[in-house]
Amino acid sequence: MNATRHAVGQGLRRGWTEFVLSLRSPQDQGFYLFMGLATLAYLWFNRDTEVEGTSLLLPTVALPSILGALVAFGVVIGPAYALAMEREDGTLLRHKALPHGMQGYVTGQLLFHSLGVVPLLLVVLLPGFLLFDGLMSRGAAGWATLLWVLVLGLLATLPLGIILGSVVPNTQKVGTWGMLPVVLITSISGIFYPVQALWGWVQAVAQVFPVYWIGLGMRSAFLPPEAATAELGGSWRTGLVAVVLLGWAVIGVLAAPAVLRRMARRQSGSQVQEAREQALQWVR
Amino acid sequence: MASDPLSDALAVRVRGLRMSYGTRAVLDGVDFDVRVGEVVCLLGPNGAGKTTTIEVLEGFRLRSAGGVEVLGVDPASGDDAWRARVGVVLQSWRDHARWTPRRLLEHLGGYFVPYATAERPRPYAVDWLLDTVGLTDDADRKIGTLSGGRRRRLDVAVGIIGRPEVLFLDEPTAGFDPQARRDFHDLVHRLSDLEGTSILLTTHDLGEAEKLADRILILAGGRIVADGSADALTRQVAAASEVRWTCAGERFVHATAEPTPFVRRLFEQHGDDVADLEVRRASLEDTYIAMVQRYESGSPAAAEFAEVPR
Numbered sequence: 001m002n003a004t005r006h007a008v009g010q011g012l013r014r015g016w017t018e019f020v021l022s023l024r025s026p027q028d029q030g031f032y033l034f035m036g037l038a039t040l041a042y043l044w045f046n047r048d049t050e051v052e053g054t055s056l057l058l059p060t061v062a063l064p065s066i067l068g069a070l071v072a073f074g075v076v077i078g079p080a081y082a083l084a085m086e087r088e089d090g091t092l093l094r095h096k097a098l099p100h101g102m103q104g105y106v107t108g109q110l111l112f113h114s115l116g117v118v119p120l121l122l123v124v125l126l127p128g129f130l131l132f133d134g135l136m137s138r139g140a141a142g143w144a145t146l147l148w149v150l151v152l153g154l155l156a157t158l159p160l161g162i163i164l165g166s167v168v169p170n171t172q173k174v175g176t177w178g179m180l181p182v183v184l185i186t187s188i189s190g191i192f193y194p195v196q197a198l199w200g201w202v203q204a205v206a207q208v209f210p211v212y213w214i215g216l217g218m219r220s221a222f223l224p225p226e227a228a229t230a231e232l233g234g235s236w237r238t239g240l241v242a243v244v245l246l247g248w249a250v251i252g253v254l255a256a257p258a259v260l261r262r263m264a265r266r267q268s269g270s271q272v273q274e275a276r277e278q279a280l281q282w283v284r
Numbered sequence: 285m286a287s288d289p290l291s292d293a294l295a296v297r298v299r300g301l302r303m304s305y306g307t308r309a310v311l312d313g314v315d316f317d318v319r320v321g322e323v324v325c326l327l328g329p330n331g332a333g334k335t336t337t338i339e340v341l342e343g344f345r346l347r348s349a350g351g352v353e354v355l356g357v358d359p360a361s362g363d364d365a366w367r368a369r370v371g372v373v374l375q376s377w378r379d380h381a382r383w384t385p386r387r388l389l390e391h392l393g394g395y396f397v398p399y400a401t402a403e404r405p406r407p408y409a410v411d412w413l414l415d416t417v418g419l420t421d422d423a424d425r426k427i428g429t430l431s432g433g434r435r436r437r438l439d440v441a442v443g444i445i446g447r448p449e450v451l452f453l454d455e456p457t458a459g460f461d462p463q464a465r466r467d468f469h470d471l472v473h474r475l476s477d478l479e480g481t482s483i484l485l486t487t488h489d490l491g492e493a494e495k496l497a498d499r500i501l502i503l504a505g506g507r508i509v510a511d512g513s514a515d516a517l518t519r520q521v522a523a524a525s526e527v528r529w530t531c532a533g534e535r536f537v538h539a540t541a542e543p544t545p546f547v548r549r550l551f552e553q554h555g556d557d558v559a560d561l562e563v564r565r566a567s568l569e570d571t572y573i574a575m576v577q578r579y580e581s582g583s584p585a586a587a588e589f590a591e592v593p594r
Contacts, residue, residue, distance in 0.1 A: 003364060003398040010394050017391070021382040091379035094442065096344070097372040098395040099364035268344040269374035269454060270335055276376050 007100035011107025036123030064222040068215035076161040083165025088275035149217030152245035159252025166263035295482030301350035312506035325493035328503035368399035371448030381428030396446035453485035
């Protein structure tokens with residue numbers, strides 16, 4: 001029996017179990033509900049706004065962009081928090097004490113957070129289709145595009161979340177090191193307003209990161225072809241979406257294991273103990 | 285050292301282990317062995333380096349210098365096959381709050397399946413294990429709702445799920461009520477007697493060390509200052525025997541190294557006037573305090589405890 005393959009199987013089962021437990025947990029249900037309600041409220045209150053330069057309504061344009069941002073956000077911040085927390089509560093150390101445990105653990109994390117995107121999309125998409133008309137104008141081809149953008153988007157951002165969770169010194173720091181940059185990047189990535197509204201150099205920065213490209217890919221999936229005129233260069237730049245996201249995926253897949261290994265090597269019981277004491281100590 | 289015929293029967297072998305953080309030396313030349321099937325307790329004041337020692341043996345911490353072997357392998361380079369033979373129970377866990385003990389044990393035990401052999405099937409059956417640590421009634425409750433003592437039982441169960449040949453426990457009974465403690469002691473005896481598991485554990489409970497350990501190590505100031513059975517250690521610090529009696533309605537207390545001749549003289553002097561006679565041998569606690577104090581006062585005599593005949 002190949003022990004590594006066996007551990008990956010264990011990890012897949014773990015990811016599924018975590019996913020099912022998360023769906024049953026009021027805490028996570030609350031998170032999904034909040035995300036869904038907040039997005040839909042924003043779209044609802046802007047339901048009659050027309051997007052400049054097109055004949056489309058704001059929900060039609062904003063919904064795909066927001067889906068893209070939700071995926072990027074959920075898949076970076078989710079694993080970052082999970083990893084930072086599970087380092088402190090001993091989950092990681094438990095796996096370090098098992099043969100091939102870390103491989104299983106990481107597999108579980110990857111599957112769990114990938115699956116976590118599904119309810120996040122559903123809470124926005126399902127009510128969205130009931131509330132607004134003309135969201136998906138490309139039919140089956142559009143859904144196919146959604147799928148590959150989603151998969152590439154996951155590959156591009158999930159490793160970033162893992163890396164972030166490995167390098168932050170503790171859970172509280174995920175807010176400053178993780179949340180802040182992600183929110184900043186998302187805010188310049190053309191999700192809530194077109195990226196052209198910003199200065200040229202900000203547009204350039206935005207196009208370095210995957211969030212803009214996931215949003216662009218999502219819009220190309222949902223919107224009619226003529227809406228591409230409102231994008232940079234007047235095109236969906238489909239090839240470039242794939243290239244940029246794949247590029248990030250390659251960087252992530254190469255860097256994440258090394259960062260993870262370095263982090264795992266430094267895990268020990270006294271570190272967990274220290275984290276526990278630190279968490280109890282509010283004033284330092 | 286490799287030619288030492290005993291080393292085949294050693295589960296743990298530590299020679300000249302040093303550990304320093306910056307300029308502060310936590311361990312300063314620690315030497316000890318754990319023989320196969322032996323239960324060894326590591327005692328010592330807070331900050332003496334017990335946890336550090338255990339973590340080096342578990343392979344979770346890299347030592348600064350010295351030689352360490354667990355099951356004949358250097359933990360710093362132990363592979364997954366080695367890992368499968370070692371069990372670990374650490375001090376502080378708050379993990380898997382949403383899982384149930386049964387689900388967690390089934391999941392974590394699964395990692396040991398590829399390492400099962402004919403003479404050592406791995407992992408343990410979950411139901412047997414739950415019963416053994418006394419968690420059957422809580423098997424399907426969320427771990428997050430378990431009390432501290434129950435959760436600790438689960439930690440012990442996770443530590444032994446892979447039927448380890450060597451088991452490291454860092455303060456396993458912290459937070460146990462007396463019944464849980466008794467159950468745990470039974471479990472340790474069962475593991476060492478029936479399974480031949482070699483066990484190294486740290487504790488602050490000297491009574492526990494006395495009940496469990498074949499041999500006790502006292503770690504103070506970064507060195508092993510005593511190594512022997514509870515009895516042998518107590519005999520070393522025999523000065524602390526205490527004799528109490530009453531004579532003509534008055535109470536007396538006398539500390540002596542040799543209580544027997546003292547009591548004989550007492551009767552020669554006072555005969556039947558001596559009443560309520562009580563001779564108390566030094567307890568392990570007295571021994572422990574004496575040894576740590578003697579070490580901490582910087583007395584070179586500390587070295588004299590290092591080898592104690594068993």
